[in-house]
Amino acid sequence: MTQSKTITKSGIDIIKIRADFPILSKKINGKPLIYFDNGATAQKPKLVIDAIDYYYKNQNANVHRGVHTLSQEITVAYENARATIQKHINALHAHEIVFTKGTTDSINLVASSFGKKFISEGDEVLVSAMEHHSNILPWQQVCEEKGAILKVIPINENGELIVSEYKRLLTNKTKIVAIAHISNTLGTINNIEELIALAHVKNIPVLVDGAQAIPHTPVNVQLLSADFYVFSGHKVFGPTGVGILYGKEKWLNELPPYQVGGGTIKTVTFEKTEYADLPLKFEAGTPHIEGGIGLAAAIDYINEIGLKNIAAYEHELLVHATQALEKIAGVKIIGKAKEKASVISFVVDGLHPFDLGTILDQLGIAVRTGHHCTQPLMNFYSIPGTIRASFAFYNTKEEIDVFIEGLQRAITMLR
């Protein structure tokens, strides 16, 4: 990377931050890596890698089971990790934080358990047109099983939800609303607070897919009054294979267990099982212990930098990239919401995203190309896919300039 000013306007010490991420000094195809695929997964700071390394060298034992010292110590560490996440999203109770495998797993859990108890024939589940497949398919499946109907909140050409339509779709048949906080493809920041409030007027619970929001913006689940809020560890600079389901205590108590097995019980006989209290009721089997530990380390790390600083800096990157892209002939940005996170999807007239992505890769620039697991959204815009650049706080304006230059070069080659 070319030299940056050390401290940005937003108070981000970019040189220091970049040094925290070992992978950023890697070369790809002989070029310095420019990693703009943060929407798919984020890179890990050394601190997270060290926490996992430390766990296996010094702390490894099973949690919630043993009386021996190691087991007790790791149980405390694991529960501290839960508390870190509770505090980070301002949940009322630590037991409202359930460790899962990730966002997809969290949504499957809620869809399955909620569906089992609360969804029946003729009921409706409401999702939006900009959802990731992970927030469509679990609901689609439950609806098919139960004979319920999946309804879709439409969006406008800018990629914003049409709130008047949403209001119209909230009926006494609606059992739950499942909606993204930030769109992974368009970058649209939905006004979740308003959407939740509107659903609550009709006593309809709301699940928020926060996978794209947690790395970029402060989230306060009590303020939002979200019934369920789910996210992944790996998108917030933590390990893969771990994620979070936040649920209001009253809902989590109401839902039947999703998977059952070791760790989820109080007493078991062959006739009857009494399940454990929250959150263990939902955590069958030995959990992803180093995942929880690593995720808490990642959360501590971003809090040290400050999510407000992060959001402000990433907005600078978004504006810089948007202005530069708009100057290139034939580029069309997909998703022009007023409130937007640092995600830019675009297409180039007459060129296939795959070809552009392939050339950019040769230049060491990692972007995502394709449908981004949002095929219904691609159908809405009548495009096969987009090129998506998604930024994190370790990216720089200089990297964006190199990317723009690379894109222009790719366009020239392909035309």
Place this chain on the structure above:
Amino acid sequence: MNIEEIENEIIEEFEVFEDWMGKYEYLIDLGKSLPLIEEKYKTEDKLIKGCQSQVWMNSELQDGKVIYTADSDAIITKGMVALMVRVLSNHTPDEIINSKLDFVEKIGLTKHLSPTRSNGLVSMIKQMKLDAITYKEFKS
């Protein structure tokens, strides 16, 4: 020319390129050449879906030799497709089934065959060979 000779010819062609730019420009030129498949074959049953780019492929047996035509919506994929057709088309099923297709590695484009690329190319080669097997069994 047999399959191996065509492969060697392609390897020689690619030797002149000093860096990736030249190779890709050549692939893009190949991709830009006329459509390789008749429009009537660009149908759902001829479509090999990749996650990102798609490939259409048709095969016919003529005088004991398999004739392939194919196309793609992405130009670099289409360039690779053109190379595959050039190598495999107009050979007997046995020759096609036994071909190793080492040339892809030798011209430094192996990553287009990695499953993560999801460009339909791996599936296309598989389909080309499956078609050859079908023709062979049909004949015997």
